[in-house]
Amino acid sequence: MNKNKAGTCLFIGGMVLSSWQSSMANVSEMIPLEDNDLRQVAGQGLILNDKISGRELDGSNAYSEPFDFYRMGLNGELEMNMNISKLQLGCGGINDHLSGFAGCDIDIDYASLMGRNGTEPGASGSPFKLTRPYVEIAIKNDDTATLREVAGIKIGGESADGAMVAGRRYTQNGAINQENTEFANSCDTGASTGTGVAGCHSGINTVSGFLGTELSITMRVRANICGGAVIGDFCLGIPIPLDAWGCAGRTQTDVDSCGTGKNDALFVDVAGTRMQTLGLRSAQLNLQGNGLSGILTQILDSAYAQLNTDLRLAHKLTFENTGDFFLSFQREPIAYPRYSKITPIQEFQNAGTYNTAVDACTTSYATERCNSAYSVPANTGWWLNAPSVKLMDIVNENAQLGTLSIGDALDLLGAPGYLIEHPEFEMTPQQNCHGSSRFC
Secondary structure (H helix, E strand, O other): OEEEOOEEEEEEOOEEEEEEOOOOOOHHHOEEOOHHHHOOOOOOOOEEEEEEEOOOOOOOOOOOOOEEEEEEEEOOEEEEOEEEEEEEEEEOOOHHHHHOOOOEEEEEEEEEEEOEEOOEEOOOOOOEEEEEEEEEEEEEOOOOOOOOEEEEEEEEEEEEEEEEEEOOEOOOOOOOOOOOHHHOOOOOOOOOOOHHHHOOEOOEEEEEEEEEEEEEEEEEEEEEEEOOEEEOOEEEOOEEEEEEEEEEOOOOOOOOOOOOOHHHOEEEEEEEEEEOEEEEEEEEEEOEEOHHHHHHHHHHOEEEEEEEEEHHHOOEEEEEEEEEEEEEEEOOOEOOEOOOOOOHHHHHHHHOOOOOOOOHHHOOOOOHHHHOOEOOOEOOEEEEEEEEEEEEEEEEEEEEEEEEOHHHHHHHHOOOOEEEEOOOOOOOOOOOOOOOOOOO
């Protein structure tokens, strides 16, 4: 039963009947509503269907305009908890040539979908939630019967909430990494950077998609800055020790100087086909140190670093009511419409959360995508779209950089910064086990 100005109305099948306001109202007093009154009544249905043109929404572009989109969904919430020992989609094909190597568009070892606890994975068995799940089909030449064809299929939801956990971490030196064949025999549990670190992890081998990622990192940076020549790791001169905590983004630790507010957030948009690494360029690390390191950090004030991290080291991704979460497959690049059919900025403004929401589109990190009602174009093949992913509170307690020359030290002083490859983030995948499951 719904209320309107005329009194109560009853929705039965395809007919809406209204009753006049009266304490003695009964069924015999109900009369059909006129068309003008019908337009003010909304019927809530379980099945949602829609057709959206690639030209009608704000921010249409060359990747949306050739298509019409047909959407079929459920007005409900889907909960799931699953473990997948090997997830591979889109192996071989044309993307072998586009990416430059043979592989899969999405390739993940030991993937789990589960709930979350803040920005961390939740308890075993907790649900990953997909609100208003739907299937959408991209049609090309929709107005020509002889040329009409399906160009892409998308499976998604209005929003997703939960965590994805991936991979395993090896804890013994020389362990044979059964999944990460690239660094299979190089596991070094004492390493803080480099291939020895990468060899101890498995998980996300490749991923194709768009990830609008919020990052926060805390690192203990250790090095000897040599005033003379450097031969190998030996300094021909007096080395000056550097031992300081650095940070970037919103952090929850008490060992660094980074805050927890919206203005402290760090966002990185990542998009591509068969991505294998996560890069962070010109990351400004606010430094804190004591003693001689304290004097040095006061002189430096902050340091700049470039991080190049194998995706296998990232064992968790969390989704906090992430809008427009979808997985799609297309034969050519397609910009699918957003679920709300308005731009991200408009969506935050309409909800009254623009000033409080911690999202790239409500900060100085906003890019062109924030003004379009269509998603970032999905490349040929399989594609994962997640515009608001959290990879938070990554902690490296021993980023040992070794002996640095004056030139390396100067790289620390300004952007883009000193390159750190495969730093150990001390991340261990959360288990999602039940009983004697062999998955674990």
